[in-house]
Amino acid sequence: MLKKKRAEAATAQPLSRDEISLLTVSSAPHIKHPDNTRILMADVLIALTPAYIWGIYVFGWRALTLGIISIVSCVLFEALVQWILKRPITVGDLSAAVTGFLLVMNLPVTVPLWIPVVGAAFAIIIVKQLYGGIGKNIVNPALAARVFLFISFPSYMGDYSAVMDKPSPFEITLDTVAAATPEASATPADAVAAATPLHAFKNGVMPDEGLFTLLIGDHAGSIGELSALLLVAGGIYLLVRRVISWRIPVSFVGTVFILTMLFPKLPLVSDQVALQYALRQILSGGLMLGAIYMATDYTTSPVTQKGRIIYGICCGALTVFFRYFSGYPEGVSFAILIMNFLVWYIDKFARPKHFGWTKPVPPEKSGKLAEGGEAAK
Amino acid sequence: MARTFIGGVHVEEYKNTRRAQIRRMDPAPRKVCIPLSQHIGVPSVPVVKPGDIVDRGQVIGEAAEGLSVPVHASVSGKVTAVYERIGSTGNKVTCVEIENDFEDRDAATIKPFEKRLPDTTPEEIIEVVKNAGIVGMGGATFPTYAKIQSAIGKATSLIINGAECEPFITADHRTMLESPASVVNGTKILLKALSLRRAYIAVEDNKLDAVEKLNELLKDSELIKVQVCKTKYPQGDERQLIFALTGRELPPGKLPADVGCVIFNAETTAAVFRAFAKGAPLIERVITVDGDCVREPGNVLVPIGASAMDVIEACGGLVKQPYKLIFGGPMMGVAQWDPEAPVTKGTNAILVLSREFEGVGKYGQPPVCIHCGKCAEVCPVYLLPNYIAEFDIAGRLEDAERFGAEACVECGACSYICPGYFPVTQHVKNAKSKIIAAKKKAGARISR
Numbered sequence: 001m002l003k004k005k006r007a008e009a010a011t012a013q014p015l016s017r018d019e020i021s022l023l024t025v026s027s028a029p030h031i032k033h034p035d036n037t038r039i040l041m042a043d044v045l046i047a048l049t050p051a052y053i054w055g056i057y058v059f060g061w062r063a064l065t066l067g068i069i070s071i072v073s074c075v076l077f078e079a080l081v082q083w084i085l086k087r088p089i090t091v092g093d094l095s096a097a098v099t100g101f102l103l104v105m106n107l108p109v110t111v112p113l114w115i116p117v118v119g120a121a122f123a124i125i126i127v128k129q130l131y132g133g134i135g136k137n138i139v140n141p142a143l144a145a146r147v148f149l150f151i152s153f154p155s156y157m158g159d160y161s162a163v164m165d166k167p168s169p170f171e172i173t174l175d176t177v178a179a180a181t182p183e184a185s186a187t188p189a190d191a192v193a194a195a196t197p198l199h200a201f202k203n204g205v206m207p208d209e210g211l212f213t214l215l216i217g218d219h220a221g222s223i224g225e226l227s228a229l230l231l232v233a234g235g236i237y238l239l240v241r242r243v244i245s246w247r248i249p250v251s252f253v254g255t256v257f258i259l260t261m262l263f264p265k266l267p268l269v270s271d272q273v274a275l276q277y278a279l280r281q282i283l284s285g286g287l288m289l290g291a292i293y294m295a296t297d298y299t300t301s302p303v304t305q306k307g308r309i310i311y312g313i314c315c316g317a318l319t320v321f322f323r324y325f326s327g328y329p330e331g332v333s334f335a336i337l338i339m340n341f342l343v344w345y346i347d348k349f350a351r352p353k354h355f356g357w358t359k360p361v362p363p364e365k366s367g368k369l370a371e372g373g374e375a376a377k
Numbered sequence: 378m379a380r381t382f383i384g385g386v387h388v389e390e391y392k393n394t395r396r397a398q399i400r401r402m403d404p405a406p407r408k409v410c411i412p413l414s415q416h417i418g419v420p421s422v423p424v425v426k427p428g429d430i431v432d433r434g435q436v437i438g439e440a441a442e443g444l445s446v447p448v449h450a451s452v453s454g455k456v457t458a459v460y461e462r463i464g465s466t467g468n469k470v471t472c473v474e475i476e477n478d479f480e481d482r483d484a485a486t487i488k489p490f491e492k493r494l495p496d497t498t499p500e501e502i503i504e505v506v507k508n509a510g511i512v513g514m515g516g517a518t519f520p521t522y523a524k525i526q527s528a529i530g531k532a533t534s535l536i537i538n539g540a541e542c543e544p545f546i547t548a549d550h551r552t553m554l555e556s557p558a559s560v561v562n563g564t565k566i567l568l569k570a571l572s573l574r575r576a577y578i579a580v581e582d583n584k585l586d587a588v589e590k591l592n593e594l595l596k597d598s599e600l601i602k603v604q605v606c607k608t609k610y611p612q613g614d615e616r617q618l619i620f621a622l623t624g625r626e627l628p629p630g631k632l633p634a635d636v637g638c639v640i641f642n643a644e645t646t647a648a649v650f651r652a653f654a655k656g657a658p659l660i661e662r663v664i665t666v667d668g669d670c671v672r673e674p675g676n677v678l679v680p681i682g683a684s685a686m687d688v689i690e691a692c693g694g695l696v697k698q699p700y701k702l703i704f705g706g707p708m709m710g711v712a713q714w715d716p717e718a719p720v721t722k723g724t725n726a727i728l729v730l731s732r733e734f735e736g737v738g739k740y741g742q743p744p745v746c747i748h749c750g751k752c753a754e755v756c757p758v759y760l761l762p763n764y765i766a767e768f769d770i771a772g773r774l775e776d777a778e779r780f781g782a783e784a785c786v787e788c789g790a791c792s793y794i795c796p797g798y799f800p801v802t803q804h805v806k807n808a809k810s811k812i813i814a815a816k817k818k819a820g821a822r823i824s825r
Contacts, residue, residue: 029792030730031544347761351780
């Protein structure tokens with residue numbers, strides 16, 4: 001292209017010295033890699049799309065309605081807050097759209113249509129913008145919003161009963177949920193009506209779903225967490241595009257796999273059953289979604305290579321801990337949120353020694369100083 | 378397997394001039410403005426005054442006490458002024474302005490070195506190199522004689538740096554391709570000066586034609602080997618090159634001789650050879666002129682002190698409104714404010730980029746660090762540039778020092794890769810210079 005431009009330009013008269021406008025002076029480097037934040041975020045959106053489309057296929061058009069509401073409200077809230085705070089409006093970097101996309105992936109399809117709006121407001125206004133916007137937030141906005149919704153509206157967020165019926169895309173609050181609400185007791189776990197594979201794990205039994213079903217994603221769950229296969233495919237796309245590094249997802253999923261295989265929450269198991277159990281553990285729930293798309297969120301994950309592995313292992317261990325011992329069936333969100341707070345310390349601890357690092361020479365003890373001291377006496 | 382280092386980034390190469398033969402600057406400049414401080418160290422002392430007639434190659438600035446080299450007239454003619462101006466690095470330097478009389482009279486002092494190489498002593502070589510005013514021509518401009526002196530007895534291997542990892546620049550490539558003999562013979566002279574028996578010529582694997590030429594000449598040589606390195610930025614940085622070839626890590630603030638290496642640029646080596654074969658002082662050098670604003674990009678042999686605009690006009694002039702004029706490569710080069718800025722011994726390229734090419738405003742979002750860690754992945758000295766930049770903004774110099782800001786080699790890879798268009802390199806450089814200044818002031822470490 002440069003050559004073509006040059007050929008066109010070659011016919012023109014060269015500029016005389018007087019025609020040259022003022023030159024710009026700036027610090028090196030003077031060229032830039034073509035990737036920018038918008039392209040990276042667009043890649044994340046592309047990677048998430050197949051799993052989302054599968055969600056629409058399984059759950060019906062209501063999943064699409066929720067997605068549109070979620071993304072549009074995230075973008076609008078971002079623009080609104082930045083306009084009120086008189087900051088430059090940066091919705092063009094697509095990070096708000098990614099937050100909205102991740103949020104809808106984390107919702108059950110039966111939630112009322114205003115739920116994603118509330119979630120978006122919490123994610124964008126409180127978690128992201130009040131902390132300074134992109135690059136400054138401490139925790140992942142989409143995850144924080146999910147947990148906020150989960151503990152604020154447990155009956156809606158834990159309801160997977162109607163998932164296979166393809167609920168109406170436009171009814172604001174679904175009847176099944178409304179009917180279920182009065183029965184919801186104080187503990188959120190009890191509010192859960194239909195069983196996702198995670199509830200089976202919680203009760204200490206092997207879920208009914210086979211490995212193939214889990215891989216394809218033909219079972220109850222949140223909109224975006226169903227198909228492990230499509231989520232992994234998106235993850236591979238992100239790896240190829242060098243948007244994420246393999247370290248966090250691999251160490252995260254690997255830790256969950258190893259821990260559940262070594263300590264299955266089942267009575268008396270053979271190795272074969274333990275393997276089956278561990279495979280089902282990593283394929284179900286929000287683990288793939290969390291490990292590939294949420295734990296790798298730039299702002300809230302370590303930048304050091306060693307740190308990323310430590311972070312992934314800790315996330316995995318906490319996930320298993322919550323899945324086994326907490327009052328909730330799923331632990332991925334809590335694990336990542338907790339680790340988000342430790343990112344700075346992980347980076348500080350795991351930072352590599354710089355090139356040519358040598359052990360600093362300790363300041364010379366005694367020697368001259370001591371002599372000088374004695375002389376002073 | 379091509380040798381390389383850890384980290385780094387593959388930069389778009391833009392080596393448009395790789396097939397452009399070196400040509401003499403035509404027309405020759407009407408006048409030249411020769412700065413008397415084109416090297417690291419003490420500026421030379423002017424020995425001419427306005428009105429003097431000088432010959433080409435005549436000394437116009439004598440080496441001062443300490444680390445310094447002489448400066449020679451690059452054209453014959455009349456000295457019109459000796460004055461201070463702002464040089465290409467932004468500091469004030471004394472310059473000698475000479476009006477070219479186009480007679481090309483060579484000074485009487487220019488004559489080939491008479492002894493045969495086996496009979497020379499290292500002292501004689503150092504003397505010749507110093508008198509020829511040779512400095513590191515890769516951009517660092519460290520006086521070459523002082524480098525030889527510092528390395529005698531310490532270095533065990535000699536490295537000739539022909540990596541040329543900066544985009545656009547092909548000056549070293551063309552030198553190695555068109556006069557491989559001068560590079561090889563220069564290497565032999567340096568080996569003799571250092572009393573060494575082992576030298577490597579390091580070339581990136583995007584210049585395999587030059588490797589072929591060199592290998593042809595070195596068929597029977599036991600002493601000199603060509604090493605092919607992977608094309609990756611900043612392969613040509615001396616730290617990264619030493620690591621790629623020997624596996625040794627050069628700590629910040631140390632000289633290559635401290636890890637047993639001594640390293641010269643390929644064109645410097647050729648200049649050393651010319652100083653012996655022809656007695657030629659360093660008065661001209663090959664400069665790559667490129668960028669989308671230049672009509673006929675190419676490699677030009679330019680007399681030192683010619684103004685950038687003269688050189689550009691010798692390449693067909695500008696076809697577009699320039700946005701930036703850069704001395705050196707696009708990754709580490711210095712943007713000039715003055716189109717008349719004179720080229721120096723360390724200028725290996727003149728790039729003129731338009732606003733569209735430079736890409737400013739194409740993205741349209743405010744620069745921000747999104748903490749993606751790409752800078753940490755590409756940093757060739759394993760720093761965490763994003764944190765150091767944040768420390769610089771917050772004024773936390775102690776933390777920046779603890780995170781190793783001083784080890785930064787200012788290669789620019791972090792800013793290049795940054796998807797948020799955040800000026801990472803600039804902040805790290807800032808932190809580095811502030812730390813060094815604070816240390817100088819305090820005379821000690823500023824933190825524990």
